[in-house]
Amino acid sequence: MLTMKDIVREGHPALREKAAEVPVPFSEEDIKIANQLLEFVKNSQDPEIASKYNLRPGIGIAAPQIGITKRIFAFHVTDENGKLYSYALLNPKIISHSVQMTYLDGGEGCLSVDREVPGLVPRYAKVTVKGFSPDGSEVELKLKGLPGICFQHELDHLDGIMFYDRINEKQPFEPPANSVVFR
Numbered sequence: 001m002l003t004m005k006d007i008v009r010e011g012h013p014a015l016r017e018k019a020a021e022v023p024v025p026f027s028e029e030d031i032k033i034a035n036q037l038l039e040f041v042k043n044s045q046d047p048e049i050a051s052k053y054n055l056r057p058g059i060g061i062a063a064p065q066i067g068i069t070k071r072i073f074a075f076h077v078t079d080e081n082g083k084l085y086s087y088a089l090l091n092p093k094i095i096s097h098s099v100q101m102t103y104l105d106g107g108e109g110c111l112s113v114d115r116e117v118p119g120l121v122p123r124y125a126k127v128t129v130k131g132f133s134p135d136g137s138e139v140e141l142k143l144k145g146l147p148g149i150c151f152q153h154e155l156d157h158l159d160g161i162m163f164y165d166r167i168n169e170k171q172p173f174e175p176p177a178n179s180v181v182f183r
């Protein structure tokens with residue numbers, strides 16, 4: 001199982017590369033990576049496992065965060081209505097998005113960033129996304145709220161973008177134009 005020692009931190013080149021599309025049909029190795037990422041996120045939210053293995057709680061993680069520059073990430077997150085979104089996705093993409101923006105009230109953090117970076121991170125309020133599950137089936141989702149923010153945070157990791165790259169340097173707490181806060 002993956003633990004915190006497998007997670008690379010700021011300064012590691014994998015966090016700044018554009019990750020490569022995963023060849024189809026998916027190899028056993030790429031399927032294993034996808035499943036391990038989802039297992040990590042689930043474990044990190046299990047109080048017993050997280051405490052036993054000292055895991056930092058997360059709702060998502062991307063392959064570049066374990067040093068693998070492939071377009072794979074996982075998320076395990078519940079929306080404001082209690083609907084669980086639990087997916088490992090290969091070759092994920094945003095196929096459309098709202099004009100309206102949002103941002104997480106307290107700003108964002110990252111499993112690869114061992115420091116607080118204050119400021120609001122602009123995200124699309126609603127996204128329509130697609131990707132492929134490890135079994136090869138196509139997944140298309142309409143996401144908003146925390147699942148939508150999480151998807152965009154993880155997709156950024158596949159493009160070498162860190163959340164703080166998106167914070168307004170001059171006015172870090174200025175709400176983005178045309179945005180609604182997510183609390």
Ligand code: K2U
Pocket residue numbers: 057058059060061062104107108109110111112149150153154157
């Ligand atoms: O990619 C990662 O480093 C995991 C991130 C994902 C994330 C960060 C900010 C906003 C959405 C997703 C976090 O460590 S997960 C920790 C967390 C938990 C609950 C709410 C927000 C962030």
Ligand code: NI
Pocket residue numbers: 109110111112153157
């Ligand atoms: Ni992150």
